[in-house]
Amino acid sequence: MNQLAQENLKRILARQNHRATVCVALLLVVAILLGCGMLMLGNTNYSLAEVFAYLLGKEGGSGAYTIGSLRLPKLLVGGLAGFAFGVSGYTFQSLLRNPLASPDIIGVTAGSSAAAVFCILILGISGPLASGFAVVAGLAVTGLILLLSGGGKAFGSRMILIGIGFQAMLNALISWMLLKGSEYDVGTALRWLRGSLNSVQMSDVPVTLIVTVIMSGLLFYCNRYLRMMQLGDEYATALGVPIQATRICCLVAALILSATATAATGPIASVAFLSGPIAGRIAPGSRKTMVLSGLVGVILVYAAELVSKNVFSTGYPVGVITGLLGAPYLLLLLLNLNKKGEKLG
Amino acid sequence: MKKETSHTYNFIWGFGIELILLLVGAALSVAYGSKQIPLSQIVAYITGNEVDPFLAAVIAARIPRTVFGLLAGASLGISGALMQSITSNPIADPSILGVNTGASLFVVIGIAYLGISSGMGLIGLAFVGAMLTAVFVYGIASVGYGGANSLKLALAGAAVSTALGALVNTIMLPDSHVMKEFRFWQVGSIGGGTWEDVRLLLPFFAVGLVFSLCCASSLNALSLGDEMAVALGVRVGLIRLVAAFAGVLLCASVTALAGPIGFVGLMMPHLIRQLFTCDLRILLPMAALGGSALLTLSDVAGRVLGRPGELEVGIITAILGAPVFVWIVWKSKVKNI
Numbered sequence: 001m002n003q004l005a006q007e008n009l010k011r012i013l014a015r016q017n018h019r020a021t022v023c024v025a026l027l028l029v030v031a032i033l034l035g036c037g038m039l040m041l042g043n044t045n046y047s048l049a050e051v052f053a054y055l056l057g058k059e060g061g062s063g064a065y066t067i068g069s070l071r072l073p074k075l076l077v078g079g080l081a082g083f084a085f086g087v088s089g090y091t092f093q094s095l096l097r098n099p100l101a102s103p104d105i106i107g108v109t110a111g112s113s114a115a116a117v118f119c120i121l122i123l124g125i126s127g128p129l130a131s132g133f134a135v136v137a138g139l140a141v142t143g144l145i146l147l148l149s150g151g152g153k154a155f156g157s158r159m160i161l162i163g164i165g166f167q168a169m170l171n172a173l174i175s176w177m178l179l180k181g182s183e184y185d186v187g188t189a190l191r192w193l194r195g196s197l198n199s200v201q202m203s204d205v206p207v208t209l210i211v212t213v214i215m216s217g218l219l220f221y222c223n224r225y226l227r228m229m230q231l232g233d234e235y236a237t238a239l240g241v242p243i244q245a246t247r248i249c250c251l252v253a254a255l256i257l258s259a260t261a262t263a264a265t266g267p268i269a270s271v272a273f274l275s276g277p278i279a280g281r282i283a284p285g286s287r288k289t290m291v292l293s294g295l296v297g298v299i300l301v302y303a304a305e306l307v308s309k310n311v312f313s314t315g316y317p318v319g320v321i322t323g324l325l326g327a328p329y330l331l332l333l334l335l336n337l338n339k340k341g342e343k344l345g
Numbered sequence: 346m347k348k349e350t351s352h353t354y355n356f357i358w359g360f361g362i363e364l365i366l367l368l369v370g371a372a373l374s375v376a377y378g379s380k381q382i383p384l385s386q387i388v389a390y391i392t393g394n395e396v397d398p399f400l401a402a403v404i405a406a407r408i409p410r411t412v413f414g415l416l417a418g419a420s421l422g423i424s425g426a427l428m429q430s431i432t433s434n435p436i437a438d439p440s441i442l443g444v445n446t447g448a449s450l451f452v453v454i455g456i457a458y459l460g461i462s463s464g465m466g467l468i469g470l471a472f473v474g475a476m477l478t479a480v481f482v483y484g485i486a487s488v489g490y491g492g493a494n495s496l497k498l499a500l501a502g503a504a505v506s507t508a509l510g511a512l513v514n515t516i517m518l519p520d521s522h523v524m525k526e527f528r529f530w531q532v533g534s535i536g537g538g539t540w541e542d543v544r545l546l547l548p549f550f551a552v553g554l555v556f557s558l559c560c561a562s563s564l565n566a567l568s569l570g571d572e573m574a575v576a577l578g579v580r581v582g583l584i585r586l587v588a589a590f591a592g593v594l595l596c597a598s599v600t601a602l603a604g605p606i607g608f609v610g611l612m613m614p615h616l617i618r619q620l621f622t623c624d625l626r627i628l629l630p631m632a633a634l635g636g637s638a639l640l641t642l643s644d645v646a647g648r649v650l651g652r653p654g655e656l657e658v659g660i661i662t663a664i665l666g667a668p669v670f671v672w673i674v675w676k677s678k679v680k681n682i
Contacts, residue, residue, distance in 0.1 A: 100500070148671060148674075158674055160496070162674050164441075164499060164503045164670075165667045165668070166667065166671065168663050169664055172532075175532060175660050176660050179656060180651070320514050323511040323514070326507075327507050327508030327509075327511050331485065331508060334500055335485060338488040339488055
């Protein structure tokens with residue numbers, strides 16, 4: 001009997017795993033298609049053959065500039081940032097065991113964003129140094145939020161409320177700095193308050209790429225511990241998980257991811273918040289959910305960028321579109337959580 | 346008996362301090378700006394004496410802004426105190442509950458699509474928007490077990506605020522000129538206050554003030570719990586409704602004219618409760634005076650910090666008020682959340 005149960009369990013797990021693999025492949029295809037769309041469509045449309053010719057440097061002219069210098073950086077940085085937001089959001093949500101605890105809801109991203117604005121507009125520093133500063137500020141804000149939330153029963157709920165307060169203050173600070181900064185205009189303002197791909201450059205790619213690869217790698221390595229910790233701290237300890245180390249390691253890695261992405265594109269609204277739950281819906285309880293949420297992040301950013309550039313004549317920044325997506329989901333989530341009568345903490 | 350007297354002295358002290366702060370704020374607000382004006386000239390202008398005509402023009406332009414700031418601050422202070430009292434929730438405030446953003450959204454829709462530009466029309470729209478948002482947020486928060494507690498209210502408010510803020514952005518963005526002009530629909534500012542705005546705001550302020558003062562003693566009873574209030578002969582539902590109406594009316598009329606200004610309604614009642622009293626009959630007028638002082642002083646701070654331009658007062662109140670919000674949450678033990 002026991003044997004049979006074990007067999008069944010194995011079969012179910014294998015099926016889940018299989019399903020997750022298929023999903024990863026599917027999402028990858030979707031992301032690539034959307035990416036091609038981003039290169040092809042815009043003010044001037046190009047065919048796929050033309051795009052490749054320009055990319056490989058076979059043809060010059062204005063098309064080469066449009067694709068190589070305008071659309072390619074958006075594709076690369078947008079993809080990396082989407083992936084980073086997705087993975088870090090998933091990590092936060094599973095680490096704190098709360099779908100609301102994504103970095104963009106609890107004010108962590110706003111901290112990084114404020115630091116990046118400070119560096120770029122006030123100190124005139126950009127690039128890796130600004131990213132580094134954003135990471136440190138994100139860590140400091142998170143530390144402060146966790147510290148102020150204290151331990152005890154209401155830890156989770158207090159953390160979210162304090163995060164909301166921090167976010168309000170940091171956004172006000174960002175507005176202040178934008179007004180003081182010499183380059184104040186609507187475009188930059190929206191980039192730093194909502195996130196946008198409009199001003200990304202090829203020079204943003206290396207740092208973002210390296211950090212995203214290293215930190216995602218680290219998180220993927222920690223993922224199995226993270227999954228065991230979902231069972232509760234007691235079980236995880238019994239299974240031999242180094243709880244404290246995993247927690248700190250994951251938190252720092254996720255923070256670095258989201259801060260680096262924020263330094264490159266601004267806090268693209270709701271991507272971190274939406275990716276994890278969507279991925280969880282597609283392939284629940286699999287160890288590939290983390291990769292999946294990264295891919296969902298990429299797809300969200302690409303799709304929002306495509307919509308903003310081609311559907312609306314005004315070219316909304318991506319963050320406005322993703323923000324419009326995220327808000328109703330947030331309401332729905334709240335309604336569901338309230339209905340279940342679940343303690344939000 | 347003796348204790349009562351000392352309380353009365355306490356209140357007199359409180360009112361005195363607030364009045365002084367308010368006068369300082371008002372004087373600074375008229376005196377400070379890109380052109381500084383000596384106090385003697387202001388006094389001369391007000392008492393009707395001879396003043397340099399250029400300075401007179403500057404003073405004449407700054408006085409309505411100051412008066413508008415005083416009225417708006419008082420409205421927001423009372424509105425916050427009412428909302429905290431109705432929801433028996435320490436963190437209720439027009440901005441936390443998303444009510445300001447709702448009012449803002451309706452106003453922006455009115456301007457962008459319906460071609461409404463009269464002050465009265467905008468106040469009406471803002472009121473409808475604010476009322477709908479308040480009901481909606483409270484509705485979401487009170488679904489499920491435990492009713493509308495702090496966390497659920499704050500989360501629902503923040504979520505609705507984000508959602509509506511995204512819509513406001515989307516409506517305003519197509520035209521960057523519109524955006525610059527109407528930036529104060531995102532972050533409130535009293536920089537554009539004129540005598541006409543004051544005249545528009547005044548009746549709503551008066552109605553709100555009278556209604557809220559009439560409710561004050563019943564609301565005091567309500568703070569003992571619904572059953573106790575009923576036993577004391579309070580018509581709980583009616584009082585809640587009237588107080589909510591007054592609170593929403595006050596914050597909506599300010600938002601219609603100045604945009605969403607947050608945290609004034611959160612800070613003032615708290616400060617007064619900490620320092621002086623929980624009795625709403627005293628607390629409401631104190632919150633009004635304190636709100637006025639806070640808003641005018643913040644406005645002056647915005648002009649100092651934002652030189653050579655100026656910072657919207659909503660930014661300053663958020664920088665000041667968000668830490669207070671964090672402090673309230675941090676301080677409140679498990680029982681409140």
